[in-house]
Structures are given as structure tokens and as C-alpha cells.
Amino acid sequence: MTLADRIVVMDEGEIKQVGSPIDIYNNPNSYFVADFFGSPSMNLISGEISNTDAGKVFQSLIFNVDLPKSFENSAPGPVTLGIRPEQIGISSSGNIKKKIYLVEPLGKDTLLYFETDEERELIAIVESNSSYRSGDTVALNLIPEHIFLFDSSGKRILN
Numbered sequence: 081m082t083l084a085d086r087i088v089v090m091d092e093g094e095i096k097q098v099g100s101p102i103d104i105y106n107n108p109n110s111y112f113v114a115d116f117f118g119s120p121s122m123n124l125i126s127g128e129i130s131n132t133d134a135g136k137v138f139q140s141l142i143f144n145v146d147l148p149k150s151f152e153n154s155a156p157g158p159v160t161l162g163i164r165p166e167q168i169g170i171s172s173s174g175n176i177k178k179k180i181y182l183v184e185p186l187g188k189d190t191l192l193y194f195e196t197d198e199e200r201e202l203i204a205i206v207e208s209n210s211s212y213r214s215g216d217t218v219a220l221n222l223i224p225e226h227i228f229l230f231d232s233s234g235k236r237i238l239n
Contacts, residue, residue: 084101086099087099087100087101087104089104089113091112096112104117105117108162109235110234110236111234111235114228114230114236120165120205122164123162123164123165123168123203125140125143125162125200126198127158127160129151129154129155129157129229131156135147136152136154138227140161142197142202143176143178144175145161145175145222147224148225150239151239154237159230159231159237160229160230160234162229163222164226165191165203166204167222167223167226168204169220169222169223170204170221171221172219174219177220178194178217178218179194179216179217180193180217180218181193181215183212183214186208187208188207190206190212191204192204192205192218194220
């Protein structure tokens, strides 16, 4: 992301997105771009949107989460939820409880890897002075305004 003022993301010779590195990182227009751009890449979780009396809910094998009001016009059905590792808060209380299976210190930051029943890993970034260890169970708090949804064709559902 530091090598250019403008980037073209391509897949098999097809232009997928053009923009500044920070714009592409913060506003990927597709599953491919979200997965490709960033290290670690965006967490991408398969699931579906369901209607409830309280609003829209994303449901998956990993977790269920109430969707922000900005997704209230999204149709029910299969989707992929995306959230960057740095947009997942860690606490002792919350609805999404997960067990840490790997702690990877990187200097200033530490990556926490969580057990899931999915093929893809779920990763959060915390400050390195955190005292988390493998085997700890913590609550994950997804920052609602940083949730992305992608339809079954990989196109971003705008909120």
C-alpha cells in the first residue's frame, strides 16, 4: 500500500478496482478486492441475512450479529460478511465468544487467531501489551459501521 498513490487491482486481466491505497483498503467493491488487499486480509465469513422483529441479522456457523440500520434494505439470503481484523474489539463480555488458538506477536501489534468451524481463520489485531494466551476465551465485538456485506456473486452490498 505504500508503493503508489493510485492502485489498479486486477484479477485474471480484468480491472476490479482503481483508487488510492487507503480508499481501496477502506472501501473494497468486491469480495476479491477485500480478500486480496491488506495483510492480514479481511475476515470473510459465509452466512445469510435474515429478517427479525429487531431488524436484519447476519447468521453464520461462526456467529450471529445484528446488522446496522444502514443494511435495512438488504434482501434476505446468502451473503459474506467482511470485517478487517483491526475492527474487531476484544473484551470479557459480549455475545460472540470465541477461543484463541494462536497468538502471533508482531512487535507493536499482536494477531489473535480464533477457532471456527470454517475453512478460513478469524483474526483480530490487538496491541502487543495485551496479555491474551492460546486457550483463552474472549468476547468479540464487531464495530457495526465497519461491517461489509458481499452478495453471492462477490459484489459489495452498499450500505
